[in-house]
Amino acid sequence: MNRKTRVTGLLLALTLLLVAAGCGGGGGNEPAASSSSPSSEPTASTAEQTLTKIKFSEVIRSIFYAPHYVAMSQGFFRKHGLDVDMTTAQGSDKGAAALIAGTADISLVGPETAIYIHNQSGDKKLKVFYQMTMRDGSFLLSREKRDSFQWSDLAGKKIIGWRPGSSPQMVLNSTLNKEKAQGAEVVTNIASTAMAGAFTSGQGDYIQLFEPVASTLIRQGKAYYVASLGDAFGAYPETSYVATEDYIAKHPDVIKEFTAAVAEATQWLGTASDEEIAKALRPFFDxxxxxxxxxxxxxxxDQDTWPLKPELTAESFETLQSVLIENGVLKQEEKLADPSAIADMSFVNALNPAG
Incomplete structure (x- = not known):
């Protein structure tokens, strides 16, 4: 598929999704979850206040996004006056469509979606206001146990990967280019929720999965750990909290409190015991x-997934656009000069050291 065809396809898909989202339509190695996820009971202090309802859409269900689940289960959102109603979009394109259609207030998606929509010059723009992850969250697993691994081992092998244009697919492709790994066949037409099942049924020599599905297959003896894409590629702004410019302008206090709640949850993850962490995440991974x-x-x-300061920096923005251009979903002439075109880091910059 050439660059022009791929970009046109992405924009067409987003347009179709906007129509679907407007009709109430709902992508990840986890089953689709279109209903609200569990959250903690309000404490005595929060029970007395009126909570602001937030319609929130996550891209997939993965421990890659643990700070968000902690903010829900440990009451950080409620502490900040928010009642978060979560759905799982199963794709950044769908999460962005939900924002444009108004079926979500805040989405956790790849920041590249804000670039795509900015370049369409439509009435609505998206803004990144919190950079949750600074590494890719997928892991490469093999069908056969390997005593050592070189990227050149992938020559002639089939890898079950993610849909074209998705962050994990682009990071894998850029890593293969970086490592000069030639001759691998990456399968990108299997639905994200069916990838693990396809692999365990005998398809592919390798598979690219997020946690906890990766560790689950390893535990079952159906796959073996090979490499972390996050470590192999390096720093990359994979997933961000995003809202429309209009929503941020109308509800700055909501964005401020949402930002503070997730920042506190991230800090909590850094000090909590393993037992506390398991208890906090258990409701979301039945x-x-x-x-x-x-x-x-x-x-x-271990791979420094969650930055201490959750900021989309100029450097990480440059990395993002370089990957998009390398993968043919952004033309060189469409590259944005300033991250402020699609990012508002004022809420992150206003965080105090205690979160």
Whole structure:
């Protein structure tokens, strides 16, 4: 697929999704979750205040986004006067469409969606206001156990990967280019929720998965750990909290409190015991053993997934656009000179050291 065709396809898909979202339509290795996820009961102090309802859309369900689930289960959102009603979009394109259609107030999506929509010159713009992750969150697993791994080992092998234009797909492709790994066949037409099942049924030699699905397959003896894409590629602003410019302008206090709640949850993850972390995440990953939840958290901590200052910097913005251009979803002439075109870091910059 050439660059022009791919970009046109992405924009057409987004347009169709806007129509679907306007009709109430709802993507990840986790099952789709279109209903509200569990949150903690209000404390005595929060029960007395009126909570602001937030319609929130996450891109997929993954421990990659643990700070958000902690903010829900540990009451950080309620502490800040927010009642977060969460749905799972199963794709950044769908999460962005929900924002444009008004079926979501805030979405957790790839920041590239804000660039795509900015370049369409439509009536609505999206703004990143909090950069949650600064690494890719996927892991490469193999069908056969390997005593050592070189990226050149992928020559002639089939990898079950993510849909074209998604962050994990682009990071994998850029990593293969960076490592000069030639001859791998990356399968990108399997639905995200069906990827693990396709692999366990015999398709592919390798698979690219997020946690906790990666560790679950390893525990079951159906896959073996090979590499972290986050470590292999390096710093990359994969997932951000995003809202429309209009929503941010009308509800700056909501964005301020939302930002503070997630920042506090991230700090909590850095000091909590393994037992506390497992208990906090358990409601969102029904049936996943506690030790896998904890192991997944440690994998993400070890690769510095969650930045101490959740900021989309000029450097990370440059990295993002370079990856988009390399992967043919952004033309060189469409590159934005200033991250402020699609990002408002004022809420992050206003955080005090205690969160």
């Amino acid at each position: 049936g996943t053993p506690d030790d896998i939840l904890v192991q997944s958290i440690h994998r993400y901590k």
